[in-house]
Amino acid sequence: MSFRLLQERRVAGELPGPRSVALAARRSAAVAAGVGSTMAVYAADADGGVVVDVDGNSFIDLGSGIAVTSVGASAPRVVAAVQEAAARFTHTCFTITPYEGYVAVAEKLAELTPGSHEKRSALFNSGAEAVENAVKIARLATGRDAIPYKKGFGPFAPEIYRMPMSYPFRDGLDGKETAERAISQIVAQVGVDSVAAVLIEPIQGEGGFVVPAEGFLPALAAWCASSGALFIADEIQSGFCRTGDWFAAEHEGLVPDIVTTAKGIAGGMPLAAVTGRAAIMDAVHPGGLGGTYAGNPVACAAGLASIETMAEWDLNAAARRIEALAVPLLREVASATGRIGDVRGRGAMLAVEFTEAGTTVPDPAAAAAVAAACHRAGVIVLTCGTYGNVVRLLPPLVIPEPLLLEGLDVLTSAVTAL
Template identity: 45%
Template sequence: MSEATATKTSIPQQRRLVTEIPGPRSQELHARRQEVVPPGVHSVLPVYIDRAHDSIVVDVDGNHIIDVCGGIGVMTIGHTDESVVAAATEQLGKVTHTLFTMTPYAKYVEVAEYLAKYASSDERYKTLLVNSGSEAVENGVKIARKHTGRPGVAVLENAFHGRTMLTSSMNHKAAPYAAGYGPRAGNIYKAPNSYPLHDGLSGAEAAARTIAFLEKFAGAEDLACLVFEPIQGEGGFIVPADGYLPALQDWCRANGIVFIADEVQAGIARSGTMFSFEQFGIQPDIILTAKGIAGGLPLAGITGRAEIMDKSQPGGLGGTFGGNPVACAAAVAVFESIERDALLLEAKRIETSFTEGLKALQAKHPAIAEVRGRGAMLAFELTKPGTTEADADLVARVIDFAAKQGVLLLATGVYNQAIRLLPSLKITDELIADVLSVLDEALTAA
């Protein structure tokens, strides 16, 4: 029996607790960790994981926990997917590294072909592979500046783009990502976004507000790019009003501004389409991917129109580990799994099952102000009843209660006002029902 098969058969897809959460071995490891790992590397839940498969993670104490976060959207096709493990293992035995910009290899090209295939059906797109979402954003901005010769970068309220100097400067909130870490990058303009629950604006109205802000405070002629998340991730899983993104795209095209979709969290099948932008009637100039693209291995992509990507001179793009052959082999297996196992349809199934259950909870618990999201990228916002005021304390209590019951959840939103659901596309309806029952108990208790 292979290791992957053994892992699958030894981890039934059921929640099971054998100790308190966190258990004694996790507590022991956490004490050791505090001696050698700085507190800035924070963990939401100090439970130490030993093994995992599909939607269940098993900690060092033997507790079987339902993972509804998936490494913050990374494990889209499930933990230790057999095809990903097999592809990475085979590649490990062949070549682990040469550096693509020195001596290239086929898997990098194959990943670029998949991304071009899904980026557009009738235009030519090219891809640069790097290591992380932050690096993808950095390179997207760099390429846009090279193409336009302009310095300015526009982003939207509630945005999250990373933790590097540039990307943390692009984030909506400074704490904890930029506060105290020195000067921030300049030429960044943060414009109002569409947030239907709170602004009450139509897509056209919200877009007019965004455009008016940028024209007044940035100047369209100085903007290299507008970087946006079609569905915002850390900002609260915010889905913009209909017509908002198409209006922004039209304005960018009219003013020579590169339209960049940050699909790091929403892309690679999570939303029910390969890229979430497909659901809004737009076609970005550059598409940024990471997280779910390689089944848990570090990989990210910048996929852009050929005429934009080709502006960079030889040697101007790349990096030592970008597009590592093992990560590329895993990514090819991810794309093959999405197509072979009809995972886009599974994302729709998950959306239906979770949304119906969350709507039922909303009818029972008035603190749930809104249920939103697409596919397997869903959230519900908690407010003080009768208001739109964020209730971050209630969010924290619900997450803490669920964790102690063996359900791993995360907060989201600038004010931690919502709870996010990022399950594997292979999560079963039985596990979804179990998660919903724990959420009901948590909301009642809190």
């Protein structure tokens, strides 16, 4: 594996540099204030495990554009596929004049997603679109309306219900107990005969990279099967080798009825999908799914090239190596400082949850301080969590080991400095 850019951390002078400052001024006059950014620097180039800004600073990337650039931000096979596809045609709209790339992506999804049953896929532009359409499909296929939805966003549309997630660090319950708690609430608040589907992230994303207790997900899936509800795995952030398997649901042998994907699927191009059992997906009438840009031909080419790269470079194994390197270091600094309540995650989807010393009280100020110190030192990290007290690590799966270790050293130094 070789890279176009030098894989090094390089920060010269104060951040942001003068060119980023100038761009910030232009931005304030043209971009809506509601559009935020984690970093104050502006990207000019990116490759492998680094992002280079307009002032020539090189940052270690432990964010991957929120789990998107798993194969790197300019993977050669993806770049070549995009160039070739764009030179042929950039758009026809699959619902008007279809093309092979869309079909080929759907075939790959049928091959890679859990289960050997017959499957169908519909392609979209974003994770949000994928989830919205999965809900629509589930309602049509089951003739029911209610969706228990284990993710911290709201208020919801009618018949969307939020149920408690398994959170071992905070609830102290095993998988059986947390599943019984969630199921009892579904039965009491919604009613068995009303539930179209349970929608859940196998590893919670924005809510704090929470890994549920073993047995929680299988128990929910079993309840869905017995009650006539569908089990939908939201793999938008956890899919495509991120957790050391093609999909996080595979860890406990789950075979979801529907899987939603996006982010890491296409090396940075906008592509998402809903993949499910053939009878479920085909319940929607012709014309009931799709969109003007859904399954764009250039994005499909990028998706196929990205999947080929993942297989060729065995990025599942790469994710597991990242976990093996990072977790012991993070647990060591947690033990030494007492400022980290929990180190968790799987593969290259890892998190540290900051708490006030000696307690489980969330400490968002500590997480913010650590993230800011990393940014100043030339390392991109992200925060998340219900309380904003979690620093999450999502390095590109192609990041060179020395660069990863250097980034982790900066992070652990920032924690120690608390």
